[in-house]
Amino acid sequence: MKKVGGIQFIDNISKIAESIKDASLNRRVFIITDENVHAHCLSRLLPYLPATFASELIELEPGETSKTQEIANHIYEHLLECEADRNDLIINIGGGVITDLGGFVASTYKRGISFIHIPTSLMAMTDAAIGGKNGLDLGSAKNVIGTFSHPTYIYICPEFLTTLPKIEMMSGFAEMLKHGLVKDKHLWDSLVELAHPDAESLQKYIALSAGIKHTIVERDFLEVGERKLLNFGHTIGHAIESVQLEKGISITHGQAIAAGMIIETTISEELGLTNAQHRSEIITAISKFYPKLDWLPSFEKLKQYLRNDKKNKAGECRFSLVKAPGESIYDVPVSLEVIERVYNRFI
Numbered sequence: 001m002k003k004v005g006g007i008q009f010i011d012n013i014s015k016i017a018e019s020i021k022d023a024s025l026n027r028r029v030f031i032i033t034d035e036n037v038h039a040h041c042l043s044r045l046l047p048y049l050p051a052t053f054a055s056e057l058i059e060l061e062p063g064e065t066s067k068t069q070e071i072a073n074h075i076y077e078h079l080l081e082c083e084a085d086r087n088d089l090i091i092n093i094g095g096g097v098i099t100d101l102g103g104f105v106a107s108t109y110k111r112g113i114s115f116i117h118i119p120t121s122l123m124a125m126t127d128a129a130i131g132g133k134n135g136l137d138l139g140s141a142k143n144v145i146g147t148f149s150h151p152t153y154i155y156i157c158p159e160f161l162t163t164l165p166k167i168e169m170m171s172g173f174a175e176m177l178k179h180g181l182v183k184d185k186h187l188w189d190s191l192v193e194l195a196h197p198d199a200e201s202l203q204k205y206i207a208l209s210a211g212i213k214h215t216i217v218e219r220d221f222l223e224v225g226e227r228k229l230l231n232f233g234h235t236i237g238h239a240i241e242s243v244q245l246e247k248g249i250s251i252t253h254g255q256a257i258a259a260g261m262i263i264e265t266t267i268s269e270e271l272g273l274t275n276a277q278h279r280s281e282i283i284t285a286i287s288k289f290y291p292k293l294d295w296l297p298s299f300e301k302l303k304q305y306l307r308n309d310k311k312n313k314a315g316e317c318r319f320s321l322v323k324a325p326g327e328s329i330y331d332v333p334v335s336l337e338v339i340e341r342v343y344n345r346f347i
């Protein structure tokens, strides 16, 4: 088992049970998960826990639509009915929706009780479960409500990925590409050479990708500086995701971020921050893995979400942009006119 900060990389599911036993000694445990993860992951973990291990299960419907205040309220009410107190422990086992929502509930219920994340999607293992950002969507606006609060432990076990659908694998892969693009050219070069990113071929890059995020977060937990780099692709990506959520169109977080990275790389070239060669290399590589961008919403729709982006200053959009693979910059002011001009080239 390899340890980085509160993160433990665990090579098989039976060993997670050992860690849970230690962490939950003399505490009541509440497990938050979703139906898919219960069927595919929790069911593989529970047999390794001792018969004496007692827990209360809170199972949600899978998907982004569970990341709401309403669902959080149901969980608070349930915890209250069970007389959960601050000595108890919440275990969030699932993808980024469960770690975001479960982390939010745990960090706000009775002003915060201890929690552990067991990420089961590639997205959660390499990104969502790391860094202490927890949150909910407000209507279709992504991650508007949230806390900064670290779990006590994060147990990352790639064995769970064997049941993850391919579309979800590609969603997490987008964030790994982002980690390479903003900070690690070697990771980027290795990932884009993969013919088929799957559980087996990606396994050796999970710790590296998670480590990049962890290191940046350690240096800038509250995102006043360097952590903003991790928002590359997310200004446009979140706005696209919010429009699709509003329209009831299903899209993975990673698909939106891949589109965001392509468009934001073009903005970077438009501003003279990157050159045509890097732009072409980046866009060609990302396009190899994701569907053609013929599904993007109109700029009119996007604009309302861009105006509310959390990085804006005095009403002006601020972007994190890539200059070259492994080299990036944050707090770049970009006018709505430039964003619109570039965006419209893709629709």
Ligand SMILES: NC(=O)c1ccc[n+]([C@@H]2O[C@H](COP(=O)([O-])OP(=O)(O)OC[C@H]3O[C@@H](n4cnc5c(N)ncnc54)[C@H](O)[C@@H]3O)[C@@H](O)[C@H]2O)c1
Binding pocket: 034, 035, 036, 037, 040, 041, 062, 063, 064, 067, 094, 095, 096, 097, 098, 100, 120, 121, 122, 123, 124, 127, 128, 129, 130, 131, 133, 134, 135, 142, 143, 160, 161, 162, 163, 164, 165, 168, 171, 172, 253, 254
């Ligand atoms: N807090 C952060 O720093 C951060 C960073 C990136 C993303 N996020 C958030 O994460 C969310 C996206 O996360 P996600 O892509 O994991 O989505 P998700 O949690 O919806 O999981 C994707 C799907 O895969 C299923 N699943 C998960 N693990 C599985 C497994 N091992 N086998 C079979 N099915 C499995 C889930 O039930 C779900 O249907 C978004 O809400 C995004 O905003 C947060």
